Amino acid sequence: MKYLLVAFIGLFSLTSISQNVKLPVDTTVVTSHSVSIKGKNINYTATTGTQPVYNENGEAVASLFYTYYKRSGIQNTENRPLVISFNGGPGSASVWMHLAYTGPRVLKIDDEGFPVQPYGVKANPHSILDIADIVYVNPVNTGYSRLIEEGDKKQDRKDFFGVQADIKYLAGWINTFVTRNNRWLSPKYLIGESYGTTRVSGLALELQNSHWMYLNGVILVSPTEIGIERGGPVEVANRLPYFAAAAWYHNKLPATHQNKDLDELLPEVEEYAINTVLPALVKGGFTDAATKQEVASQMAQYSGISEKVLLQNNLAVPFRYFWKELLREDGGYTVGRLDSRYLGIDAKEAGDSPDYNSELTSWLHSFTPAINYYLQEELNFKTDLRYYMFGPVHPWDRSGDNTGENLRQAMAQNPNLDVLIQAGYFDGATTYFNAKYTMWQLDQSGKMQDRISFKGYRSGHMMYLRAEDLKNANDDIREFIENNLPKEGQSAKYQLN
16 A cells, blocks of 8 residues: 555644544545455545535535545546445444445455454455445544534534434535535435435435536435335334344244245235235224234234234334344344344343344444544544544434435436435344335336336345345446446436337
């Protein structure tokens, strides 16, 4: 590795909330690297730094830490895609997809995603850097990103910590980044994970309407509701396919279902949830006893949860109870929320929810040392500032979340804008079937359904932690981008059949 450039540009200083450590607001550190992707050597530069957020008066009010990977030797970037990557939380740093999914370096973990020592990073042979440049962005109070506050000067938290505020200031930051790096002519894609899907869905329209920046694609990884209503019976019925997937993984289904592959089992459960469970739930307490008993019996067959427990909960077993109950009689382990392949140990087997999220503790086990090592030792970004894996962003204003409708409207206004949805079957926080529901509800006109696609994987919320899905999911993004790019001379317009 060769260090090319270290430049400190800003006049301001950035102060940590928890430490009296200052960092220049406008900073770049550039290093050069290479990686083998799909058997081909790819040379690239990595730029780490901080770039200001400006208010309406042109004053720097915050600075965001980012990492920008750019393939070397590309003379003309007008046909070179740029992928802008956000994680979620809200309050989560960009570390997750940066060091485990699309970037050129990934965690040293086992093939199923569990921590191994010594900690560290290794080459990612599946990165999308061969076909697209990538920038990983940390919103305010995540990673090294901070508000600019000197002395008595304080920023209004409402300008940053909420659905609408987050979208507004990040759109301005993206505008500045694209201008500084001369990427206005490049095809542009947003990718967001978890709450990041709320963020990028809103950004798609904000960038079009406020910055006149039109995108080519949006990728939603383990999407949230993005403002699409799904409460009551719909929300409860939508749980069953995830229950079935998790129970199948832990061999808790009867042989007739356990012996089926997921590709065969899950469509069957989905149809049952829509056509039988939902109508029974809609009638509530007026569902006749025989029907309720019959539905409970079949749900037990699909979920690994007893009829008795289902009836005690009026067919609506809460997620947290499921994570506690599924293996209660099989060693007393709990299963993970974000990835139900992970097991936990509680103080006692009794109770209605796990003591902790077993998957998250496992992930922090490997991600935290890796990102702190990687940024300072391989990318040469030196600072004593604390890297916030999860930062202080609460209370978060969730009002006015119309981001799903924002995304639909952005697609309607822009014929070039397509959407890819990715989800893991064993994710109990943002379930794969709710992701499908999002896809179905995103455009109720049906006129854009050929521009929205779904891909499922045999892992959880961060499906890319599993080696097989790391390859498959990156290949799906690569295919999405390559198929989405307009052919030379192709106009962005609708045509009558």
